Structures are given as C-alpha cells and as structure tokens.
Amino acid sequence: MRSALVIGTGLIGTSTGLALAERGVRVYLRDRDPEQARTAAAMGAGVDEEPAEPVDLALFAVPPADLAEAVLTAQRQGLARGYLDVGSVKGELHRALRAGGCDLSSYLGTHPMAGLEKSGPLAATADLFEGRPWVLTATRETDTEVLNLALELISLCRAVPVMMDADAHDRAVALVSHTPQLLSSMVAARLEDAEENAVRLCGQGIRDVTRVAASEPAMWVDILSANPGPVADVLGKLATDLDGTVRALRALDSTEPGERKSGARALEDVLRRGNTGRARVPGKHGQTPAVYETVSVLISDQPGELARIFADAGAAGVNIEDVRIEHATGQQAGHVQLMVEARAVPVLSAALRERGWALRGQ
Template sequence: MRTALVIGTGLIGTSAALALTQRGVTVHLTDRDPEQARTATALGAGTDEAPGGPVDLAIVAAPPALVADVLADAMERGAARGYIDVASVKGGPRRELEARGLDLSAYIGTHPMSGREKSGPLAATGDLFEGRPWVLTPTRDTDTEVLNLALELISHCRAVPVVMDADAHDRAVALVSHMPHLVSSMVAARLEHAEEAAVRLCGQGIRDVTRIAASDPRMWIDILSANPGPVADLLTDVAADLEETVRALRGLQSSDEGERRDGGTGIASVLRRGNAGQVRVPGKHGSAPRAYETVAVLIDDQPGQLARIFADAGMAGVNIEDVRIEHATGQQAGLVQLMVEPKAAAVLTAALKDRGWAIRQ
C-alpha cells in the first residue's frame, strides 16, 4: 500500500491516517466538515489535497447511517482499488450496499475495537489501535487483494485481525460495548440530581462504572440506531435481572423469615453470576484472567511520583502487571494500586518501604 484515502477525519479516521503516514503511506484526507480535515492535516495525518487518481485503499470512517452512501459514492467514482469501512456496525451497511446492486468484490467491512471517550481529530493518536482487535467481515465475494490491503492496514496500525460474520459481530458488540454503554449512562444519570453530599462520596467503583458515560451522545445515537435489535434483546434480559433483584431486596425487608431467606438467596445468585461472567473477561494481552496481588501506595499529587514508583519497582526486579489510581476527594493525594504476581508482592512491598513509600493495606 502506497496511497490511501481517509473519508471522515474524526477520532478513528485520523488515528488510522496517523498510523499510515508514520509508516510512509501517502494519505489523502477528506471530511464533510473541511475544517476538521484541515485540523487532521495540521496534526500530520496526511494532506487535504485530493488524490490525482485512484488510491490503493479508501477508508470510510463515517457514522453507520452514512456508511452505505459514502461507500457507494466512492465506488461509483472509482476512488480506490479497495474499500473498507470502520463503522461499529457491519450487517446493516453491507445489506444496504447489496440492495444498491453494487459489486462488492472490492469491499470489506471492518471494525477496530478501540476508542476513547473523546471524539474528533484532536483526540486521535497513531497508536490508538495497538494491540487491539480489529474485526474483518469478508464475504464469499471479497477479493483477495482487498483482504490483503485491509490486513496491511491493520498491520500498520499494530492491531490484531479477527475474522467474523457481520451479523455475529453486531451481536457481539451489542453485548460487550453497546449495551454496557447504555447501562453506564443509566447509572450515571442517577447522579445528575443527587445531593452534593452523596456525590462527594464517589469512589473508584462508581468512577469505573460511569467512565464510558462521558462519551459524545450524538455519536452513540448513530451507533445504537444502527444496531437497536440486539441491544434491545440484551436490555430485556438485564431488565428481567433487575426485576428479580428488586424482588430479592424487597424480600430482605420483609418481616417473614422465609421471604428474607429467599431474598438473600436471590441476591447471592446475582452476585455469583456476576463473578462467573467477570472472570471470562480477557486479561493482559488477551489471555485468560490472572490472579494478581495488589500493593497499595499512598502518593502525593506531584509531578514524577508515578515515574519514581515504576522506577523503584524496576530496580526491585518486579514487573507491574496493571495499575489503578484512586484519587482522594478534596485532597492532593491518591492511592496507587500496583497489581503484581503473587510471589512478587512481598518483594515489592519491602522494596518500596525501604525507599520511603507509604504502603497501605
């Protein structure tokens, strides 16, 4: 691949353009908002000048509802040898293209499983996709050359290719992305009019649950409008779980011993099922989840503190497997939770104590 055309210079399109440009590909940028394309150009993602002829690969980074129109336009004017889209829904756009009677041998649907709460070209980064799954949904008609171009793009972005059926992909992202986003938003909505005294008690748990609720509503309306059925099916199941949980909690309030016992059993069932589902979430590098020990360190909110901790851990010969930071409300301090292999926890604890760090149990 020597040339590419990115149509849509938001977070995903600009990030892909940055990755390609960094690897020597000439990238042409276009967007229905010319100012956004100029911003991506200023960031070094490519040029906003039109290509002189067909490029090797056209990357359509438009909202799902617009993908078919944008792809059809690019195909009809012969903009490229191969065409992909990076929308988060795959079945609908493909069926729209088929209904138009277009030759889809030069097209393959894709979806990089990566993103941020922020949107637009200014949020883009050339390493956004590194180590992340990038789904490919080829059909029997997909030309091998186009598949290879898509794989080359994924390689340049240092992502991991995953081949799936388009409709299976849509059901999967409804489960692991679309439905959780709505649930996160519903939880966050409870905070909108909550008393300030209650909100000040927020800890890391509520931050984790509501983090993705900060995303752009306009973008998510586009996404959910393209995949409403599978998301609604999942929320129906969640609603049933909620009804059972409410009944169980009401049972715990009952004066009847049997109803209290049933209520406790119901709550225990929900929590155990949650445990069983959580352990299936892939761990580091996509592997099966590992059990780590946590070493908690109190730090001041000052520049260089994290760098010092990681350097001290390195000097002790301990690899930090994961890290979380719990900020102290209203204070210039935080609790850094360092996840390490169980056998390394004692070594790290001793080393950090020797270097003056305040360890918390």
C-alpha cells in the same frame, strides 16, 4: 499499500491516518467539515487534498447512517482499488450495500475495537489500535486483493485481525460495547440530580462504571440506531435480572425470615453469575485472565511521583501487571494500586517501604 484516502477525520479516521502516515503511506484526508480535515492534516494524519488518481485504499470513518451512500458514491467515482469502512455495525450496512448495487468484491466491512470517550481529530493518536482486535467481516464475494489490503492496514496500525460473520459481530458488540455504553449512561444519569454530599463520596467504582458516559450522545444515537435489535435483546435479559434483583432486595427488607433468606439467595446467585462472566473477560495480551494481588501505596499529587514509584518497583525486579489510581477527596494525595503476581507482593512491599513509601493495609 502506497496511498490511502481517509473519508471522515474524527477519532478513528484521524488515528488511522496518523498510523499509516507514520509508516510511509501517502494519506489523503476528506471530511464534510473542512476545518476538521485541516486539523487532522496539521496533526500529521495526511494531506488535506484530493488524490490525483485512484488510491490503493479508501477508508470510510463516517457516521453509520452515511456509510452506505458514501461507499456507493466512491465506487461509482472509482476512487480506489479497495473500499473499507470502520463502522461499528456491519449486518444492516452489508444488506444496504447489496441492495444499492455495491461491488462487494472490492468492499470489506471492518471494525477496530478501539476508541475513547472523547471524539474528534484532537483526541486521535497513532497508537490507538495497537494490540486491539480489528474485526473483518469478509464474505465469499470479497476479492483476495481487498482482503490483503485490509490485513496490511491492520498490520500497519499494529492491531490484531479477527474474522467474523457480520451479524455475529453485531450481536457481539451489542453485548460488549453498545449495552455497556447505555448502562454507563443510565448510572451516570442518576448523579444528575443527586445531592452534593452524595456526589462527593464518588470513588473508583463509580468512576469506572461511568467513564464512557462522557461520550458524545449524537454519535451514540447513530450507532445504536444501526444496531437496535441486538442491543434490545441484551437489555431485555438484563431487565429480567434487574427485576429479580429488585424483588430480592425488597425481600431482604421483609420481616419474614423465609423471605429474607430467599432474597439473599437470589442476590448471591446474580453476584456469582457476575463472577463467572467477569472471569471470561480476556486478561493481559488476550490470555486467560490471571488473578493478581494489589499493593496499595499512598502517593502525593506531585510531578514525578508515579515515575518514581515505577522506577522503585523496577529496581526491585517486580513487573507491574496493572495499575489504578484512587484520588483522595479534598486532598492533594491518593492511593496507587499496583497489581502484581502474588509471589511479588512481599518483595515489592519491602522494597517500597525501604524507599520511604507508605503502604495501605500492609
């Protein structure tokens, strides 16, 4: 791949441009908002100009509602050898393209499973896709050359290709992406009118659950409008669990011992099923999830403190598998939770104490 045209210079389009440009591809940028294209170009994602001849690859990173017409128009203009989109919904788009007379041999629907709660070119990074799954929804009609272009794109972005049927993809993202976005927003909405004293108690749990609620609403309306059925199916099953959980909690509030016991069993059931489902989420590098122990260290909110604690862990020969930071309310301090293998806990704890760190609960 020597040249590419990125149409749509938001987070995904600009990040793709940055990754391709870093690896020597001539990238052209186009956006209906000229200022956004200029911003992406200034960041190094490509050049804000039209190609003089057909490019190897045209990549569409526009809202789902605009994708079909954008692809059809580009094909009529002969802009590229191959046409890929990076929209988050595939089935309805594929049917719309077929109905519109799309040359399906030169088109391939894709979806990088990467993103941020922020949007726009200024949030883009060249390593956004590194190590992340990138779904390809190839069909029997997909030309081998176009499939190879898509695989080259994914390789240049250092992502991991995953082949899926378009409708299976839409059901999957409804479960693992679209529904979690809605649930995050619903929980965060409960905070809108909450008492200030309650909000001040927010800890890491509520921060984790509501992180993606900061996403752009208009963007998510576009995404959900393109995949309403599968998302509604998942929410329907969640509603059944939610109704049962409400009844269980009401039963726990009863004066009848039998009802309280029944409520406790129902709550335990949903919590256990949650344990089982959580255990299926892939772990580090997509491997079987591992159970790590946590070493919690008190840390001040000062420059260089995180670097120092990581350096001390490295000097002790301990690999940090994961890390979380829990900020203290009203103080310039917090706790860093270092996740390590169980056998590394005593080694790391002793080494950190020796270097003057204060450990919590150990």
